[in-house]
Amino acid sequence: MKRSLAALAMTTSLVFAGSAFAQTMDKNVKVGSLGDQSGLYADIGGPGSVVAAQMAIEDSGLKEKGWKLELISADHQNKPDVGTNIGKQWIDVEKVDVFVDLASSGVGLAIANLAREKNVVNLNSGSASSDLTGSQCSPNTVHWVYDTYMLANGTGKALVKSGGDTWFFVTVDYAFGHALERDTAAAVTASGGKVIGNVRHPLNNADFSSFLLQAQSSKAKIIGLANAGGDTINSIKQGAEFGITKGGQKFAGLLVFASDVVALGLPTAQGLTLTETWYWDANDANRAWTKRWQGRSLWLWRLWPAGGTRRNRWC
Numbered sequence: 042m043k044r045s046l047a048a049l050a051m052t053t054s055l056v057f058a059g060s061a062f063a064q065t066m067d068k069n070v071k072v073g074s075l076g077d078q079s080g081l082y083a084d085i086g087g088p089g090s091v092v093a094a095q096m097a098i099e100d101s102g103l104k105e106k107g108w109k110l111e112l113i114s115a116d117h118q119n120k121p122d123v124g125t126n127i128g129k130q131w132i133d134v135e136k137v138d139v140f141v142d143l144a145s146s147g148v149g150l151a152i153a154n155l156a157r158e159k160n161v162v163n164l165n166s167g168s169a170s171s172d173l174t175g176s177q178c179s180p181n182t183v184h185w186v187y188d189t190y191m192l193a194n195g196t197g198k199a200l201v202k203s204g205g206d207t208w209f210f211v212t213v214d215y216a217f218g219h220a221l222e223r224d225t226a227a228a229v230t231a232s233g234g235k236v237i238g239n240v241r242h243p244l245n246n247a248d249f250s251s252f253l254l255q256a257q258s259s260k261a262k263i264i265g266l267a268n269a270g271g272d273t274i275n276s277i278k279q280g281a282e283f284g285i286t287k288g289g290q291k292f293a294g295l296l297v298f299a300s301d302v303v304a305l306g307l308p309t310a311q312g313l314t315l316t317e318t319w320y321w322d323a324n325d326a327n328r329a330w331t332k333r334w335q336g337r338s339l340w341l342w343r344l345w346p347a348g349g350t351r352r353n354r355w356c
Contacts, residue, residue: 072139174188209259
């Protein structure tokens with residue numbers, strides 16, 4: 042899960058924002074958690090990320106210093122235009138000071154540009170594209186948790202060194218997938234491997250049969266899944282039905298989470314290679330945070346509205 046790091050990042054952002062607003066003695070801060078609340082990325086962000094933001098607000102210690110913080114949240118539906126419209130409304134009308142979450146690189150890049158234009162803080166813990174700190178770098182955006190460069194150099198280099206020197210990519214066709222394939226291909230070739238093909242699929246795809254058959258017929262040792270969430274789960278499940286791993290090829294999940302493994306089941310997930318930024322069961326501190334988060338997250342799933350902005354006041 043990424044939510045612990047997101048919460049830590051959120052706390053840091055609030056302290057940073059607090060320092061800036063202290064110059065005008067305005068101790069009111071509004072935080073906007075903009076994420077996928079109902080689609081293929083909801084399990085790795087969404088309502089759970091809103092809970093993490095709530096916890097970070099409380100952990101920041103700003104309430105005890107006389108600050109008033111409000112958290113609002115909305116569903117960007119993985120659409121940059123929807124996310125941008127919400128973002129503009131939040132800044133111009135709601136007076137949002139800090140953006141958080143932003144799963145989906147298309148939305149994340151759009152909000153990064155908007156944050157720079159409107160001069161607000163953008164704390165991105167959901168979008169993976171390395172362009173956020175590369176070609177689209179902005180003084181208003183801080184990129185936390187993971188990015189496509191890190192994922193590529195973690196999984197890509199490790200697999201080439203272990204003998205996986207030929208690759209075929211199954212890539213989701215938008216900014217995130219393009220960046221992940223690009224960065225992983227660079228890491229593979231720099232390590233002495235070879236990319237022998239690729240195919241791109243729509244976001245939130247259901248049937249991967251044609252894409253997987255192309256990957257299978259390529260005879261590549263590694264099938265790099267440059268996608269995430271439900272798309273990764275469907276790719277691996279359907280790949281198992283085609284007997285891809287039994288035939289000697291191996292999947293590389295380039296962005297995989299613990300929730301994905303649960304959805305796949307251990308028999309289907311066996312042998313999957315991935316790079317993880319944070320694991321809930323790694324140590325006592327992680328387990329304690331996860332237990333606390335789990336105890337507070339279930340109610341939000343039940344109360345989340347079908348659409349629109351949810352408004353919460355915790356401090």
